[in-house]
Amino acid sequence: MAEVTFRDFAGAIMKGDVEAAGSVLHQLLGLDAVASRAAAQHFHAQSAALGPAFMGKAMGLRAAVASGAEAEIRTVLEDCFGLADGALATAVATLGRKPG
Secondary structure (H helix, E strand, C coil), rough: CCCCHHHHHHHHHHCCHHHHHHHHHHHCCCCCCHHHHHCCCCCCCHHHCHHHHHHHHHHHHHHHHHHCCCHHHHHHHHHHHCCCCHHHHHHHHHHHHHHC
């Protein structure tokens, strides 16, 4: 199976397929199935409500991960995916282990 990317997540979101988007987040962020689906649902709702400005903010995750700026990573994950507490810590740790 090919490795999934945030492009796969974005494609699922654009199609309105929150289940598939959640499955992608499960792999990308190391979250359990419930947290992954909730994060995808949050993202989908925010994207629909806020439009292009939201997507621009979400795209900041790539730069934050590339720079290793943990505070920025946490902010994007909180704002765009609705992550908090243990799920947030898991996602930050998982992204920190991924090669740039």
